[in-house]
Amino acid sequence: MMAKNKLAAIINLTEDNEAFKPLTNTRPIAALPFAGRYRIIDFLLSSISHAGITSAALFIGESGRAIYDHIRSGEAWDFDSHTQGGIFTFSQQNWKLNHHEDNEHEDFYFNHRIYMTRSRAKYVFVSGSKIIANIDIKAIQKQHVESGKDLTVVYKVLKRESIGKSHPFERSLVFDDQREIVGLKENDQLTDELNVNQSLNMYLLSVDKMNEIIDQAIDDGLYTSLDQVIQHYLLANSVNAYEYTGYIANINTIDNYYQANMDMLKRQNFSALFHSSLPILTKSKNGSPTYYCKNSEVSSAIIATGSAIYGTVKDSVIHRGVTVEKEAVVKNSVIIQGTKIGAGAHIEYAIIDKGCVIEPGAKVIGTRDNLAVIGKNTIIEAAEAQL
Template identity: 60%
Template sequence: MVKNKLCAILNLTEDDQLLKPLTQNRPIAALPFADRYRVIDFALSSICHAEIDSVALFIAESGRSIYDHIRSGAAWDLDSQVSGGIFTFSQQNWKLRHHQENLYEDYYYNHRVFMARAKAEYVFVAGSKIIANVDIRGVFRHHVAEGKDITVIYKQLDKEKLVDQNPKSRALKFDANRQVMGLVEYGELGEEEKVDASLSMYFLSVKTLNDIIDRAVDEEVYMEVDELIQHYLLDYTVNPYKYTGYMANIDSIERYYKANMDMLDRQNFTSLFYSSQPILTKTKNGVPSYYAPSSDVRSSVVASGSYLAGKVERSLISRKVHVSAGAHVKESIILQGTKIGDGARVEYAILDKGCVVEPGAHVIGTPDNVVVISKNTVIPAE
């Protein structure tokens, strides 16, 4: 694929209320996933494999956790000294509020400038909360072959798999000829057995996106560009592209937990991370995890640098986690630097970074009510 033919815009401002407290101080894009990855790694990896070298990130708040993770973008070949690069635009929420109060600035100025400087003909637009391994090159070829204005990526799911998803997430509506009629929120779906879930990923020409932005300014419509494309979708010709790989929408605690636990299934893990397009992330060199003679670790994913002396069943253990002898961790997600004391029990729980579960303490959830413990919390024994 020719360099600079494509550029990409990622919206990191998605609603994270159903993911708190995990998103109290980080956007959805920065959430850890499967021990050593972040949610944003999936979009950036797809972009890298498509040889896109100009990417803009529009971030809701300060973006500190995003900057710490992506750095120069070298892990995704986005650190070119010649052309392209990774460009960040933070405080989007503040800018939107400010613009609504003072209607004298072009809210979409940075989007326009980025696309002009990228010198690209086409743009890939996406959010950051979708876990998927999308072949952007394949989507691009399909987009060009079909000759429509906008290509929207979707995955067909069984209706029963949507029961714990955010009802405001959207699905495509098709007519009898499989032509896109629009988008509908999950909460408004009928009795269909299959649902065509939108990945909130779009391909369109830079010219078309600039046209959409011009219309939005004229009509005083201000929102992030992926939402803007949804808003004007039916005013353009639309080409649906069906994605068939593993997909998860990280829009709630329940979905975040389930998607992580899905990675304990070897087939899910392998198809997502080790296809022809491996998922890339920032490299962290560390010592291997130590398994003490007293440890009993079963059906779990364990990152480097941890000390395991207790029992761990069907759990995901991040870097530098300490599980003491006599401790029991089951069906849980334990994030970086957490310490679990002797005799402690953790079941059906998500422990954020730096938590301490004191000896003898219990953190017990259920499959239908996963317990979430905020970062750096100390859990005393009763």
């Protein structure tokens, strides 16, 4: 029997990651490392776990190996302790989208439906996967039930200049004087507004309503991720709007990914995201503390465990197992797990992916408006200075 207020969760890891390459050559946006020891997916999984949701379905665009490696059994988020719960993954959604017409008898949304049925939940939380925030899903559900509306959309009031470039699936909500949603605007349609009500692409609705919307999508020949399906039919339903007031980062460009990491160097941003009553959970890794040589110089930095710092690190985020040798300088950069930075090397305004080797004397120097981005396992020699 369906629990009165039981929740399920569907997360769509299907966002277009082409603009993030080479960082997304082997991982979706949701698997990008963040703030030293986390992944972007950790924030949604933590919110789901704190809401008492015992299972989640992840619909992944490609193979999903990076996600599987990070999540494993879901122990970090307590998904492995429920006999009928767990994390259920459905990979190759992009291939399925491009080939679903080859089998006219197969329901494109079959896995979505069967997951919701087997979850025995009354409500479902549906979201994309590129928002960094600390969301209280139980509070969203409470407001949704009290509203009596068909569905609830989560939004954040942002300054117009912070929205940035247009994105094909992002919308701002338009309210009338009674705070009813009467329209959706694309980013390039925003003109004189000082503040905008940016949808976070997160929705809560009943499983029955979700199935109704899926039926409508099939009738109309609309095949895409569920969050985009809901957005498409949003104004055809009665809609409650839930305002999120905490820290948010929308990871829709490499620049935004970089800036979100830099934001964490400010104590108020870090505290707002990580020091709430709902802690952010991630897979634990046992490792030694970071070693700081007595001649090292470190200021305004996040440095994860297992690293060794002999040189200078300023205004940067350093992930696990990174070595910065003597006289090496790292400024305004994000250095991902396992990278080795040789003696006398100079890194500035850069994102260096996992397992890279920056040889002694090499330079990787970008600017704030033109970041230097080095893909996984790359070796940069001194003669190959990246400018």
